[in-house]
Amino acid sequence: MRPTTAWQAMAQRPLSFLTSSWPWRSLAYLTGGVVVGAAAVLVFAAGLAAGLALLVVLIGVAPLVGLVLASTVVASVERRRLRLVDLDHLPDPHGRPDAPGPKSWVATRLKEPVTWRELLFTLVSAAALWWLDLLVLGFSFGLPAVTFASLDGETWPWTVFGALVLLASPYTVTSWAGARAAMARTFLAPRDRELGAELREVRASQSRLLDSFDAERVRIERDLHDGAQQRLVSLGLTLAMLRLDTPEGTPQSELLTQAEGQLSSAHQELRALIRGLNPPVLADHGLVAAVEDYAGRFPIPVTVDLRLPERLPRKLETTMYYVINEAMTNIARHSGATTAAVRGRYHADLLIFDITDDGRGGVDPGAGSGVTGLADRVRALDGRMRVSSPVGGPTLLHVEVPCRFA
CATH class of the missing domain: 3.30.565.10 (Histidine kinase-like ATPase, C-terminal domain)
Incomplete structure (x- = not known):
């Protein structure tokens, strides 16, 4: 099966993983994380400084609100970037404004819980994640480059170490990219309360359908136990009574033996089917x-x-x-x-x-x-x-x- 996440890709055989596009996709994801994170730091630093400086005259509220709304842009970019290392589509949970115009759009965004989760993700990304991206890339490629550049007779052990780090870089980069993507999905995936009414109804109907399947399975188990199984027992008693009137060694006796064997097999199969439908050990x-x-x-x-x-x-x-x-x-x-x-x-x-x-x-x-x-x-x-x-x-x-x- 084709893997859908970076971690699934790493679970493949080493040759399949190393010759796939996943290490390169992970590298692009982390490189983009450094660029987006650095840009977010600059924008947030400038906006925060301007907002605090102008807050005394109440004008600073606008830059601060702008920073909150800017986080939705960062989150939107991150959802698109996630497709590099996680092929499962991550929908945009934001709702449509109640009325046209920027004022309604801003009011809607500020009321949505997802906006504040996106702000938190942007702060975490700016404060830590892009630094970690840079650290992983620096360790995986910068360190080997430094050891290769300083190659001489005395530093050859460090050069060997750098070569080993470089050889392991596909796994180093991909493992961190998978962890980073899982963290981003935790922040940016929609919650149930943020889903549309139609999607919530779909999930409710799925749950009702599952309940109906369980109820139908219990009914079938009960009908088989009280109906077909009891009839097989009754048929076995009838064959036993018939054997009493059938001399041994006759063709009729041999047919009865075959019928009893087939009845026993059918009874065992039916019992196994009933046990599989609603196993008593599960309930008990x-x-x-x-x-x-x-x-x-x-x-x-x-x-x-x-x-x-x-x-x-x-x-x-x-x-x-x-x-x-x-x-x-x-x-x-x-x-x-x-x-x-x-x-x-x-x-x-x-x-x-x-x-x-x-x-x-x-x-x-x-x-x-x-x-x-x-x-x-x-x-x-x-x-x-x-x-x-x-x-x-x-x-x-x-x-x-x-x-x-x-």
Whole structure:
């Protein structure tokens, strides 16, 4: 699968990463960060000085307001620059002014929470981020240049060190670019309350659809248990009564033996289906126990490492179980893997799951694979799912879902 972020790109095989455009995109992102940050410092310093100097006569309010609005320009530029190292589109959360004209535009912007987050991001960027960009670039390229320029018989160890730093620069630059982009997305991504009414309704309908799927699954499980399974039990009793009147060794007895074997297989398959639809261990003991139980019956060895502080909310627990269940089913059917692993952690109101296997890789969600359905389930919980699956493997499915315990 084609990576969509700088960090995903680094997870590829070294040769694939080094020959890709991601190191160059990361270099362009950090270089642009230095330019934008330095310009922001100059503009803010000049505006702040003018505003404070004129504040005594109340004229200084205008430059200070101008600085707040200038931060929206910096944020807009940053959203465009993010496409260099994060291909996921980051929408502009600003709303349209209620009326035409600059006065309405300014009033609307000053009322929006995102404007003040953008101001905070601009201050952080001007005070620290662009300095860090410059430091990373200086260490990755400036230090090797200095050691090469001073090459002589006595300083050759430093030259070797500079060469090693230069060789590692694609990873140094890309790792910081990925971290910087993640920080920028935290500041600049729209919050739910800033989304339009139509988009909020879409998310609400996704949640209702997920609830209806869960309710339908429980109904089907109940109908199979109380209906089809009971009929199979009754059929088994009928065959047992018929065997009492059938002599051993006759053709009819052999047919009864075959029918009983087929009935037993159908009963086992139905029980497995019912257990998969609504596993009792999930309802009784939670996600960790349910995943461990499923892994114990998996056709290949699975390492389960789930560390959660407590039981998850019911809808989240059920959804994540079926995401993990389906991901592992795909591994068994299509990957050719010999081992797999499920790892889960809870950190800072975020559930993080990694499902890996050592199979042949080459998973492409864009080709209509089962991964698409998993991503839809995760998005219905306001989560994100990423897949790294280079041809030849390994495959990593990374899921992040918001979660707050009461």
